[in-house]
Amino acid sequence: MLKRTASRRIRAGDVLVNGVVADNHTVITGDERIIVDGQAILLPENYTYVVYNKPVGVDCNCRPNDPASIVNHLVLPKRLFPVGRLDKDSHGLLLLTDNGGLCHRLLSTDAHYRKTYRVSVRPHYQRPDIGSAFRDHMQQGVELDGLRTLPCELVMIGVNQFVITLRQGLHRQIRRMSRVLGYHVTDLQRISIGDVELEGLALGDWRYLKGDIFADCTAGSINTVPL
Numbered sequence: 001m002l003k004r005t006a007s008r009r010i011r012a013g014d015v016l017v018n019g020v021v022a023d024n025h026t027v028i029t030g031d032e033r034i035i036v037d038g039q040a041i042l043l044p045e046n047y048t049y050v051v052y053n054k055p056v057g058v059d060c061n062c063r064p065n066d067p068a069s070i071v072n073h074l075v076l077p078k079r080l081f082p083v084g085r086l087d088k089d090s091h092g093l094l095l096l097t098d099n100g101g102l103c104h105r106l107l108s109t110d111a112h113y114r115k116t117y118r119v120s121v122r123p124h125y126q127r128p129d130i131g132s133a134f135r136d137h138m139q140q141g142v143e144l145d146g147l148r149t150l151p152c153e154l155v156m157i158g159v160n161q162f163v164i165t166l167r168q169g170l171h172r173q174i175r176r177m178s179r180v181l182g183y184h185v186t187d188l189q190r191i192s193i194g195d196v197e198l199e200g201l202a203l204g205d206w207r208y209l210k211g212d213i214f215a216d217c218t219a220g221s222i223n224t225v226p227l
Helices: 002-011 100-107 132-140 173-180
Strands: 015-017 034-036 039-041 049-054 091-097 115-123 153-158 161-166 183-193 206-210
Touching: 002 015, 115 173, 132 153, 161 173, 173 183
Parallel strands: 091 183
Antiparallel strands: 015 034, 034 039, 049 091, 049 206, 115 161, 115 183, 153 161
16 A cells, blocks of 8 residues: 555655656665655665565465455564565565665566575376476576566476576466466475575564675675574
């Protein structure tokens, strides 16, 4: 809700950043002078970062009237928002923060930061178990709605199981890529974003991160120290 309100104010030209009318692509690092309707806005000096091991069935939306919403499953000392999404039918690592500038940078199409997933699939119809042809197709890129996905890294870890690292975040990308090649995803777990890992975090639990994380997020590096 707050994000939609902020977007409306920006579109209306009510927000100035360093004396310039902002748009939805304006990047905030924390040193800017921000004016909204003539009033200076003070940005927080210290941001909060949380890693959450999201269970299947929890939706990343922030609608309190939705029983599946993350706000009804994750109780934190302060209000944070998810950085991007992890599908309702997927589980694993989800980042939350109050650092809007960081969220903007990480979700930028130019960021290409690493996201790694452990995936299980089953073949459609009479297709064989996944092999080198599947791996090569996935790594080279798959055509999705007229757009070829970026090259990625894939390592097979078992029968119809693999670990894949992406540097883009198309909607339900791994599920759609697998479907194009004739396979259905039965389990999808995000295990890391950059250098941030679950590190044995129990399903449904969360922990703080601290330090200068995401300092080089545009190059795909995310450095963090557990609190």
